[in-house]
Amino acid sequence: MNVVVCVKQIPDPAAPPSLDPGTHNLIRAGKLILDDSDAYGVEMALQLVDKAGEGEVTLVSMTPNGETSGLRTALAMGAAKAILISDDSLAGTDALGTAKVLAAAIKRAEPDLILAATESTDGYTGTTPVQIAEILGLPSVTFAKKVEIDGGSLKVERQTEAGYDEVESPLPALVTVTAGVVEPRYPSFKGIMAAKSKPVETLTIADLGIDAGQVGAIGARQEITDVSASEERASGEIVVDEGDAHQRVIQFLEQLKVL
């Protein structure tokens, strides 16, 4: 059971985000870490391979600047190796361009299953995984809250607006997982040490036969023309509770005729 997990290395979400004033691209300088949303996919993959008794987890990721520290975190959790596509021309790539690059790399790994988060924490476009599935000609199941492999086929509980659906699919397939799907392990010290020497194959887009015109800002075929502050809500009233604040809430609701 070979599983590929698509992972993204993002600026630390705790730090205030900012846009490049010229291009309006998200600034991705400074330390990049493994997107928290991807820890669930990595953990799910490790558990599925473990259950199958054979196979391995390969990470696939894209970066404009050769960064690998987020990958090492996922390798420390137990993934076997990584494929990193690193190329200057990737700066400003949109979701579809990203999907084309990742799909080309994933194809080389020939996995039985591809996992990804439902969306990244920094870009949250949310379409890249199904775009990858379409490019590779594979079925996809998104928003999985439970994933099992049973007799060579995929069984997923997929969230819906009304509750959840039980979905089945043949393999190979692509699944996006929600945060509740598993509890990600913390890498052990042994895992962190081992991660340092696990293979990270670095490729350029030329290695994948992809033209620079398909990626980057040009390939994106979209642009941000303006960024401005949204209308701020007027500041509200603050009440420090000293035992009676609930009365103020009741008064507030009465004024609104909710009560």
Next chain:
Amino acid sequence: MSIDKIWVLAEVADGKPITASLELISHAKSLAGTVEAVAYGEGTSAIAGTLGEYGATTVHDVGDLGGSLPGAPVASAIAAAIEAGNGPDAILFPATYDGRDIAGRLSAKIDRPVLTNVVGLVAGDGGLTTQHAIFGGAQIATARFVGDGPGLFVIRAKSFPAETSGGGPAEVVAAAATESGPTDGAKIVASHVEERTGPKLDEASVVVSGGRGLGEKENYALIEELASLLKGAAGASRAIVDAGWVPYSHQVGQTGKTVKPTVYMACGISGATQHLVGMKNSKNIVAINKDQDAPIFSVADLGIVGDVHKVLPKLIEALKARG
């Protein structure tokens, strides 16, 4: 790109088009001469009247999917309809689980980019311009496509009002059948509907939501009780949904529901940007949090700096005493 024709994905739930799709049809009518819907499933003829009332003149019927997840087959059908000629200048999708799947797969199929998280859409010279709430809604980015259409747009619920324009029923036209291929492999074998009492979360005029500040799963009962006393719906932050305290259907935020109630009460919720995106446009916001620096206070009309374990029970008791 001038805008002559817009298609809107009309998703159906409980035999009716979802409100988000009706919002998109009404808005599309203000932007383009011709608005057509795309629908799938068995009930297209039954919804043609409603689609027409809101402004669609035609509905392309993809038909029964035979249990398949909609993403791949509906994307194929739309791609084939575009190929057949008379395709649209733009296609609008509601930001639902299936809407996102269909838009993403179509994007790859016809090699056109897709803009998501759209909250505003206007026509100008050169085509449609979108607005996106970024950084938790603190800023608005304006964007547009560069190059050939059709433009694909995934739009958040409640971005536009749903307004009827008195049109007659939309004409139902069968979308050309497409060959089912390997991408169509995912099938629904069973559907589970969660029990719900009270109003729907995204339609309620009062929403009471709980977050990690509640401390433990059992304390969510306070949220449910307060919601019930106020005849509202109970919501949740992503943190407690991920922790398994409540089902995903309660989640408000970036990947949960967008709500715009008359009153939104955020209890023990810090106000992370991905939560704010789902509730920041509520008419009135009350927040209860023991951390005076919690970001939720920056959007609250009434902020109570206090412990939810103390404030909520007193609030509930006082409401009950009123009878």
